[in-house]
Amino acid sequence: MHLSGKVAIVTGGAAGIGGAISRVFVQRGAKVVAVDLSAAAGKTLTAEMGASVAFLEGDVTDPKVAARAVAMAVERFGHLDTVVNNAHASQQAPFSALTEAQWELSMNTGLVATRQFMLAAYPELKKHGGSIINFGSGAALEGQPTQAAYAAAKEAIRGLSRVVANEWAKDNIRVNVVCPIALTAGVAKWKESFPDMYNASLARIPLGRFGDPERDVAPVVAFLASDDSRFMTGQTLLADGGSSKLR
Numbered sequence: 001m002h003l004s005g006k007v008a009i010v011t012g013g014a015a016g017i018g019g020a021i022s023r024v025f026v027q028r029g030a031k032v033v034a035v036d037l038s039a040a041a042g043k044t045l046t047a048e049m050g051a052s053v054a055f056l057e058g059d060v061t062d063p064k065v066a067a068r069a070v071a072m073a074v075e076r077f078g079h080l081d082t083v084v085n086n087a088h089a090s091q092q093a094p095f096s097a098l099t100e101a102q103w104e105l106s107m108n109t110g111l112v113a114t115r116q117f118m119l120a121a122y123p124e125l126k127k128h129g130g131s132i133i134n135f136g137s138g139a140a141l142e143g144q145p146t147q148a149a150y151a152a153a154k155e156a157i158r159g160l161s162r163v164v165a166n167e168w169a170k171d172n173i174r175v176n177v178v179c180p181i182a183l184t185a186g187v188a189k190w191k192e193s194f195p196d197m198y199n200a201s202l203a204r205i206p207l208g209r210f211g212d213p214e215r216d217v218a219p220v221v222a223f224l225a226s227d228d229s230r231f232m233t234g235q236t237l238l239a240d241g242g243s244s245k246l247r
């Protein structure tokens, strides 16, 4: 499916799955505002993708960053069609040992930022309709130990997405969720810290491998951003090699 003429904001859009989404969106004809904490990754991305990507260095937890991203999309590319709420930072610990800071990190970068970007984008999206793609996780669907803060934020994002899918359907704004599994640099680091958990996760993937961010996950997000999915809203799609099954 092509994304010609589409303008998207991708949070955490300079590296990992977000970086893959920014690249695949541009390859398919979209213009992208990539928002990321990492200036270095943003520089690499813009050097590679040229004027089709505008990079905004910023923290997604800051509501001014969401407003700036929307303004940048309109100033640089004329309008806004899609918001991909991909950024989410978290740290693992058993529930009883989770610190306030760890709880807040996950809630703020995941749930709070997703809410802020959706609200900031709404005035632009409702002018002509659009697509919001939020991120969930199999760790939340399955209740993976040590992931309480992350799972709570991820399932809150899915609940929020279903409600807003119903509320904004009248504006032809679709809201869907993707739960990926992909071998990013972050997952490679997690693999080093928790090798047993990594091997257990790998063993639960029927297709037998972690996904490739660009080939296995970004195309699913591109589908949800494209008009090919124009009759889909409020759904969760799993790009996870079959690890979880929603019924």
Ligand SMILES: NC(=O)c1ccc[n+]([C@@H]2O[C@H](COP(=O)([O-])OP(=O)(O)OC[C@H]3O[C@@H](n4cnc5c(N)ncnc54)[C@H](O)[C@@H]3O)[C@@H](O)[C@H]2O)c1
Residues within 6 Å of the ligand: 011, 012, 013, 014, 015, 016, 017, 018, 035, 036, 037, 038, 041, 058, 059, 060, 061, 085, 086, 087, 088, 089, 109, 135, 136, 137, 138, 139, 179, 180, 181, 182, 183, 184, 185, 186, 187
């Ligand atoms: N990788 C997986 O297997 C997997 C599995 C389930 C869910 N997910 C979800 O997919 C999404 C992407 O995951 P990933 O593994 O690519 O993440 P990642 O840790 O590799 O980070 C992606 C990008 O987000 C940026 N970022 C982090 N915090 C930020 C902040 N506060 N403001 C702005 N940018 C910030 C980072 O700089 C990085 O460029 C997340 O929502 C994650 O929870 C990933």
